[in-house]
Amino acid sequence: MTKRIAAKGKICRRLGVNLWGRSKDPLARRNYAPGEHGQKRRKMSDYALQLAAKQKLKKYYANMTERQFHRTYEEASRLRGDTAENLIGLLERxxxxxxxxxxxxxxxxxxxxxxxxxxxxxxxxxxxxxxxxxxxxxxxxxxxxxxxxxxxxxxxxxxxxxxxxxxxxxxxxxxxxxxxVPKMADVPYPVQMEPNLVIEYYSR
Missing domain, CATH: 3.10.290.10 (RNA-binding S4 domain)
Known part of the structure; x- marks a missing residue:
């Protein structure tokens, strides 16, 4: 299965947000994750929160591959300044x-x-x-x-x-x-992004 086979609506439901801010909100009718156990609520660990933040940012950018996204993070970490800001700047370019x-x-x-x-x-x-x-x-x-x-x-x-x-x-x-090159605050994300948690995920 390729990385973009999954319907974009399922991606939004799994992450629990209208990720791309489209007028047709996939959460309007089914505000829970897809799958048999989608309606079960689970307490999230710190690792799970970091992973969710990484998945949300990665999937927002047309569902990039993990290799491509991780390579962008590594490049951001080598640049001077705040790594989270550098990551957003590279993605927006x-x-x-x-x-x-x-x-x-x-x-x-x-x-x-x-x-x-x-x-x-x-x-x-x-x-x-x-x-x-x-x-x-x-x-x-x-x-x-x-x-x-x-x-x-x-x-x-x-x-x-x-x-x-x-x-x-x-x-x-x-x-x-x-x-x-924009700063994090300049980027019009329709949902809250947490690049600092993404940095914590990769640097653990």
Whole structure:
């Protein structure tokens, strides 16, 4: 089974939050974890809380693989400054996340696929790697052949989110700029993230 086979609704129910903040809340009808024992309540240990925080952050970013997420943590730990802030900064620099923050596509998963199919250019060059790391000042735009893509047209016409201040966007030109690496407080997460617990999980 691949890492993205599980329905996104089940991911939200297992974590107990509307992880991506969509209007169709998967917890509205069944506010308990999936599975036979999903309605049982268990007291969580410190380790379980750390694991849950790690899973929530990892799955938010299009359900990254454990290897990829752990590699990002290791890179964050080698940088100067607060490791939790560094981790968030590295994750927000991913090209698929920048495209999602620009409100060009409705979901993070759609952003990953959109980049992977070659619909995005960075500084005038086509990039089809979702994990590509954007730098401050990079210009991200929809490729000319994709500007009439139905997904983009509908998302831009009916945006579900505000564009954060660390990204500048011209929706008419379907172009934007990654202005700066954000701090944790700048990132518009729809649910509370606890990167400090993620750091504790990996450094135990």
């Amino acid at each position: 991913r090209l698929d996340i920048v495209v999602y923050r620009m409100n060009l596509v409705p979901t993070i998963f759609a952003a990953r696929q959109f980049v992977n199919h070659g619909h995005v250019k960075v500084n005038g060059r086509r990039v089809n790697i979702p994990s590509f790391r954007c730098k401050e000042g990079d210009v991200v735009e929809v490729a000319d052949r994709s500007k009439n893509h139905q997904l983009v047209v509908e998302t831009v016409a009916h945006p579900e989110r505000d564009v954060p201040e660390y990204i500048a966007v011209d929706h008419k030109a379907l172009k934007g700029q990654f202005v700066r």
